[in-house]
Amino acid sequence: MTIPTDSYHVPVLLDESIDGLDIRPAGTYVDVTFGGGGHSRAILSRLGKDGRLFGFDQDEDVLGQVPADERFTFVRSNFRYLRNWMRYYGVEQIDGLMADLGVSSHHFDDGSRGFSFRFKSRLDMRMNRSATMTAADVVNTYDEQQLCNVFRLYGEVKQARRVAAQLVRARAAYKIETTQQFISAVTGRTMTDEDDAELTESRQKKEMARLFQALRIEVNHEMSALQEMLQAATGLLRPGGRLVVITYHSLEDRMVKNIMKAGNVEGRVHQDFFGRTESPFTLVNNKVIVPSDDEQARNPRSRSAKLRVAERNEK
Secondary structure, three states, rough: OOOOHHHHOOOHHHHHHHHOOOOOOEEEEEEEOOOOOHHHHHHHHHHOOEEEEEEEEHHHHHHHOOOOOOEEEEEEHHHHHHHHHHHHHOOOOOEEEEEEEEOOOHHHHHHHHOOOOOOOOOOOOOOOOOOOHHHHHHHHHHOHHHHHHHHHHHHOOHHHHHHHHHHHHHOOOOOEEEEEHHHHHOOOOOOOHHHHHHHHHHHHHHHHHHHEEEEEEEHHHHHHHHHHHHHHHHHHEEEEEEEEEEOOHHHHHHHHHHHHHOOOOOOEEEOOOOOOOOOEEEEEEOOOOOOOOOHHHOOOHHOOOOEEEEEOOOO
């Protein structure tokens, strides 16, 4: 059954990001995070008959959202393979790339996927359900140091060591397979419906969100995939082409900022003989663009969003 786009996923910073692409009617563009297709449809509305748009997504749930438009090519794949797919389709250069990172509202609202602690479900978190490793696999097979590293690096959890130790102790008694079992393991108490409501409203909500974020990033190898995609995009964008990225947490935002300012994800600055910074990009917006108060009220997911836009320099 086809799910209406507006109920599947509400696009964030839609007008601002599409304006940032500075679309040429006959250009070739890529939306590497197709999702519900909101950004893609907006791009298509500005393309002429000779324009092309490629949309990437690894989740089979989005297939019902794919527009029937001969200018559009859907690629069911992780965006880390951007370079390979463009080569497959004979595309040497693109005029712009759009990325709305993080998790779609559909993933958070579908209780069966295990992305949110708001629902009682299996601890899954795979964006591509044909992948083998789930969040439950991470929780039950990683040793204490590995778990600590995941929570500290990807969730920036201050008590990562304590959480990892609690998980290891809990899984010695039972296999942690559901979101509720995970919450019980890290909080040290059995969760009831009343506890669920309390957790949702308590100060633990932010910490739990960080833990779930860390597991999701690890399961889907998000940071390495983002690095590979950004490097590929840098090589594919023609001079004058635009890179438009929406981020939601500091780890991915730092990587995007570094690529745009220095041309590498580490942020290593290279200077020419005269001390001028050498970068493949020029920032279009020196200050990040954030959603308006009105958008944040309408779409809570947008509250942590940051939009960065850069233009490819001459090679």
